[in-house]
Amino acid sequence: MEEKQLNEQETSTADVNNKPQFAVFDWIVSLPVIRILKPLYEWKKAFWIYCFLGFVSTASNYVFTIILANSFKLYGSVANVLAWLLSTFISFVLFRYFYFDRTNNSFFNELVKFASARVFTLGVEELSILVFVDMLKMDIRIVKLVLIPVTAILNYFISKVFVFKNKAES
DSSP states (O other): OHHHHHHHHHHHHHGGGGOGGGHHHHHHHTSTTTGGGHHHHHHTHHHHHHHHHHHHHHHHHHHHHHIIIIISOOOHHHHHHHHHHHHHHHHHHHHHHHTOOOOSSOHHHHHHHHHHHHHHHHHHHHHHHIIIIIITOOOHHHHHHHHHHHHHHHHHHHIIIIISOOGGGO
């Protein structure tokens, strides 16, 4: 049993840069203008793909928050929760398909775990927005930008340790 777990871990670690899902990113890096970045991309492919997916997820959260707060005149904390719901689903789908190769659990089961785990960072964001935006009247755009690295780091570790781990690793 232990030998099987070791072999699965070795395979998943060795194959991290050869996932078929990465073909889209390989193609992007082969484009003429971007080709100069290919050595850096090949050096730490999984890291750069995680960063790109994280950027898409973060950008969607940021844009949804600003649109909801400014265009729809919602309180910052309300706009943030609604944006969180949308961007959490987008993030889950992107990371489940393109990054974490952990499909032992059902889609719904992993979605519930993913969203539940992200409630913690939502709490960090909500408390910060409540204090800095709603009470101290700071610009929500600035507060969200400051919160991005905090939530990104927390979300990575929560996803890696809690959500997308193989049952064999449990």
